[in-house]
Amino acid sequence: MYPSVSRWKTLLRTTALSVLAAAAAVGVGAVPASAAEGNVAWTVRTASNSYGEARSSYSYNVNPGGAVEDAMVVANRGPAPLTLAVYTADGFTTDAGQLDLLTRDKKSVAIGAWVKAKAESVVVQPGKTAQVPFTISVPENATPGDYVGGILTALTQTDQAEGINVDRRLGIRIKMRVGGELKPNxxxxxxxxxxxxxxxxxxxxxxxxxxxxxxxxxxxxxxxxxxxxxxxxxxxxxxxxxxxxxxxxxxxxxxxxxxxxxxxxxxxxxxxxxxxxxxxxxxxxxxxxxxxxxxxxxxxxxxxxLLLVLVVLIVVLVGAYLYRRRTRAQRKVREDARVRDAVEQALRGPKPQTS
Missing domain, CATH: 2.60.40.10 (Immunoglobulins)
Incomplete structure (x- = not known):
């Protein structure tokens, strides 16, 4: 059974939104990431503090058992108050070679589990900004090496025309190197x-x-x-x-x-x-x-x-050899029969003459 037309629209729209979310989650550029559609618009950026200003993403070097405190700034560019969910997630490389972050229904085991935002949601008034402080606590038994994840804001809206809930995600990448022996390979x-x-x-x-x-x-x-x-x-x-x-x-x-x-x-x-x-x-x-x-x-x-030509040539040569061998054998049989007849004739001697 094939999906209905409305189902195809839902799939296409969900795919488009996922692409938007993936691009935003990477947080590559220095310009704050933004999401906008209709009367909804917000941006996220790193807070300016001792770690730097106008950072395109978060980057830390932390030893096992260590901790980091930082913040994300959320700005509401729309005309109405905005309530956004806040969560963290592990990162992964997609089949297209882009960095993406796990959705909220997927379990994170590294950065997504180590980062704790101060609140699970944030309310931002129109034209205002709000800081979202977060803490990264690296476990004592964390394996040394590189980890990538992110902190995200999300807005769930109902598309009444399509009859579905649409999630929009916007976040910033977190890259961390946990201290210890580095074994790149x-x-x-x-x-x-x-x-x-x-x-x-x-x-x-x-x-x-x-x-x-x-x-x-x-x-x-x-x-x-x-x-x-x-x-x-x-x-x-x-x-x-x-x-x-x-x-x-x-x-x-x-x-x-x-x-x-x-x-x-x-x-x-x-x-x-x-x-x-x-x-x-x-x-x-x-x-x-x-x-x-x-x-x-x-x-x-x-x-x-070339192999086919060689095979045909070999078959021809083998066939010729077998034919020649068979001809020789038949000729020998005929010669042997002639000699045998001659010997028998000689042994019988001349026929007696009758008067």
Missing amino acids: LAIEDLHIAYDGSSNPFAKGDATITYKIHNVGNAALSGQQGVTVSGPFGLLRVRAGDIAAPPELLPGESWNVTVPVHGVAPTISLAATATLTPLLTDASGSTTSLKPVQITAHGWALPWM
């Missing part, structure tokens, strides 16, 4: 190579390399990638073109990569090598290149038309 997993040739057995074809980048360390990492494809003993090596960098992956996250490589000769056996250089960014924005990771996988690049 990326791994390349599930490397495969597939080859697509042409009907011309001597023409070059295309190879498709797929693999997964897995952040197996405890630091948020991006990376630079390189892929090469070669024949036996490293001959006829071809390098892939520019490969888009993966998004910054949080500890434990993975990213699937597909790389086309053109102009690959069908050398029967192919070797695909993927090289990944992890990039670590510190609090000041400085990026450090770590030791590259490299892995190789093998695959087949069979020139099917």
